[in-house]
Each structure stands twice: as C-alpha cells, then as structure tokens.
Amino acid sequence: MRLDYLTIFPEFFDVLGISLLGKAVDNGIVDIHAHDLRTWTHDRHRTVDDTPCGGGAGMVMKPDPWGEAFDDLLGADPDPSVHVVIPTPSGTPFRQDDAAQLSHADRIVFCCGRYEGIDHRVIDYASEHWSVHELSLGDYVLNGGEVAALAMTEAIVRLVPGVLGNPESLSEESYSQDQEGLLEYPVYTRPASWRGWDVPEVLMSGHHGHIAQWRREQSRELTRRRRPDLLTDE
Numbered sequence: 001m002r003l004d005y006l007t008i009f010p011e012f013f014d015v016l017g018i019s020l021l022g023k024a025v026d027n028g029i030v031d032i033h034a035h036d037l038r039t040w041t042h043d044r045h046r047t048v049d050d051t052p053c054g055g056g057a058g059m060v061m062k063p064d065p066w067g068e069a070f071d072d073l074l075g076a077d078p079d080p081s082v083h084v085v086i087p088t089p090s091g092t093p094f095r096q097d098d099a100a101q102l103s104h105a106d107r108i109v110f111c112c113g114r115y116e117g118i119d120h121r122v123i124d125y126a127s128e129h130w131s132v133h134e135l136s137l138g139d140y141v142l143n144g145g146e147v148a149a150l151a152m153t154e155a156i157v158r159l160v161p162g163v164l165g166n167p168e169s170l171s172e173e174s175y176s177q178d179q180e181g182l183l184e185y186p187v188y189t190r191p192a193s194w195r196g197w198d199v200p201e202v203l204m205s206g207h208h209g210h211i212a213q214w215r216r217e218q219s220r221e222l223t224r225r226r227r228p229d230l231l232t233d234e
Ligand SMILES: NCc1ccc(-c2ccccc2)nc1
Pocket: 087, 088, 089, 112, 113, 114, 115, 116, 117, 135, 136, 137, 138, 139, 140, 141, 142, 143, 144, 145, 148
C-alpha cells in the first residue's frame, strides 16, 4: 500500500515513521510519501491561497497547485483503484467500515486542506479521475486536514495484514464485527487489588463461559449508556 499526503505541513507526517506504522514501513508493507503542496507553486511567495469568490471571511486554497500535484503524482489517466481522501468537516462520517474498505486499497492520496478549505473544482476534477472520499472525523473543526489524515491513516493501516503483531486483537475491539458493533468491555490486568479497587471476581474465576457472558453484558450496558445509536435491536 502506497500512501501520499499533500499538505503545506509535510513534517506533520514524520510521526508515521514511529511505532507500528514505522515497522510496517520498514517491512515494506506500507510506502509513505508526504509532499509540500508549495512544490507546485511558481511565484516568489509560493502562494497556495486566495480570497473567496463571493466574499466571506478567510482564504480558500487555489486549485492550480493541487492540479499540478495530481499530474505529477497520479498522471491524467482515470484510475478508480486510486483513492483520494479529503478530510473535511463537511464530509460523511469516517467509520470503521470505511477504514476496513480503504485497508484493501493499493493507493491512497490524502489531500489536507487548510484555511477555509480547498477550491471545490479540485474535488470535482479528482472525482472525474479517481475514487474520492470526503470524510469527517466528527462534528468539530480543526485548523486543517492533517490531524484527521493521521487518525484515518492509523485506523486504516492497522487493518492491513502483517501490520499488527497479533491480528486476533482486531476482532475484540470496539466496532469490530465480533463485538457485534458494540463498545468494548472494560479490561483489567494485575494486581488483583489496586488502591482499594479489585478486578471483578468473574475474571479471576477461570470460567471462560461466565467470563464471555460478563463481557457481553458489559459491552451491551456500556453501549446502551454511551452509544444507544449503535444498538440495532432496541
Ligand atoms: N472532522 C474533522 C476535520 C477535518 C478537516 C478539517 C479542516 C479544517 C480546515 C480546513 C480543512 C479541513 N476540520 C475538521
């Protein structure tokens, strides 16, 4: 899997060389390239923004640098197997299913906007050539798409075979199929008693059936309290 990041802050993505994703890069499972969008500017000030047509506050990212970056990175031939991800507060919610689907992609290009966003014709042009995903992490606005691109990258890449040491841990996570889309139950480790708080007895019983039942009940109760929207049978 090749991942490209188009951004005016390419150093944001230096962090991807650390820990699990770093190992995936070292093992050649993932190939990461961050690009400074200003590479595709030609004026003395390396300008990437301009005032919004129709007025309004702030600035909008000019289409030209994006188009030239696409030309260099992707060429002009349409290829639906290339996924262009645009983190934006106006996108569709990014969910575990999206991470799962994108984990099968051979190529993903993250377009990280700043200012008030990217000239919409960039999205229109990209949509004619590649598979475009305008995705939101949640109902809040950041200063740009970089932080969201990092979060999405981790959610996607950790699902790629060979990246996680123990793939079994994937099946018991919140939102995973095996968890029936419920929130993950509370977890404990040693010591059995800590500052007056004890590990639930059932987890010390060695009775796997009772433990599995307790965990299912905990997941359902937690989901009912915090995320009733995830419960389908109520
Ligand atoms: N939903 C998270 C998210 C993603 C992107 C942005 C953003 C802000 C400014 C410019 C471009 C993108 N904000 C929030």
